[in-house]
Each structure stands twice: as structure tokens, then as C-alpha cells.
Amino acid sequence: MALENADGGGGDWISPETYERLCQEKALAVLKILRIEPGSMPKPTSRSMWYPVVVDMLLLDGHLEGTVYRSERMTRAGFTNTLREKFDPRDADLKAKDRRKIPRTEGTDLACRFGTYKDNEGNTRFALNAARPDDMARIEALFVDGADPYAAAEKADMAKASAVFSGPGTDPGYVSAEYDVNDEEPPF
Secondary structure, three states: OOOOOOOOOOOOOOOOHHHHHHHHHHEEEEEEEEEOOEEEOOOOOOOOEEEEEEEEEEEEEOOOOEEEEEEEEEHHHHHHHHHHEEEEEHOOOOOHHHHEEEEOOOOOEEEEEEEEEEEEOOOOOEEEEEEOOHHHHHHHHHHHHOHHHHHHHHHHHHHEEEEEHHOOOOOOOOOOOOOOOOOOOOOO
């Protein structure tokens, strides 16, 4: 069998509208950095480089609470800058403008809140901001004893979906009382 992959088309699966809503909600998330990709031109006609970072993302509140996105390729600068670099902890006593940046490492789980910032021209841009101390306590509890919160959230979501489709109990032939199979009047 010959297996091939389709040509790349950007790699983002989350729509800009979804990111915008997550940023408006200041949704709490934890992201596992899977791969930090080298810079590249997204298209031959592009004027600037992209520096994508591939992550597994678990949303912990907001309209998509409990949703897991696997291998999401993030390309927005306000996200990737935070995912690629962090302040050097040795410079903690310095002002932010004087602190050095060091690379993050693949395999790191990063707690953050979606948000925005103003660029130099005054435009509002998407960003990943620091989680609050109470957020950190909540997220740390998800990782107790080496737990995998991404898989746990997916399992919980599957159990919830299974309950919705099968109804109460374990009877696979369950039909809701709200639905009458013999009803011939609209709505069907």
C-alpha cells in the first residue's frame, strides 16, 4: 500500500472566529508543546515568515470547555511567540524590557489564558497570556500522579456523547419519550 499525505494548506484547524471568541472569553487552556517548527514562508508570495508550533490543546473554560484539539498547528505570532520563548528565570529581578528570552522545550505543558494585546500601530491582536495563580492550582491538580488531562477530557467527552445517543441505561434500542415513531404529523 502506498500512503501519502495531501499537500499542506496551512495546518490550522481552528477557525479565526473560534480563536477570536476564545480570546474575548479569556478562556483558560493548557497546551502541550509537541513540535516547534522552523520558520518558513507560508506561500511563495508571502512577505513575512511564520514560526508554527504544534500543540495538543485542552480548553478548561469558555464556550468550548472540555474540548481537546490534538496536533493543532498554531501560526499566529501572538500565540507562537509565547509558545516558542519564555523569560529567562535568572532575570526575574529585571524589568520586562531588560529580560532575556530563552527557548521553550518540546513536551512542555503551558498554562495560559487566551487574550489580546495592542501592537505598535494600536491594532488589537490575539495572544496567549499568563494564567492566574488560582488557574495554576486548578491545572496542577489535573496533572497529579502523572495523569494525562488531555486523554481524560477526551474520555469524558466520549462518555457524555455516548449517554446522549444511547439514552438512559444500557438499552441500545432506547427511544426518547419525546419521539413518537408512529407520529405522522409534522414536525417529523
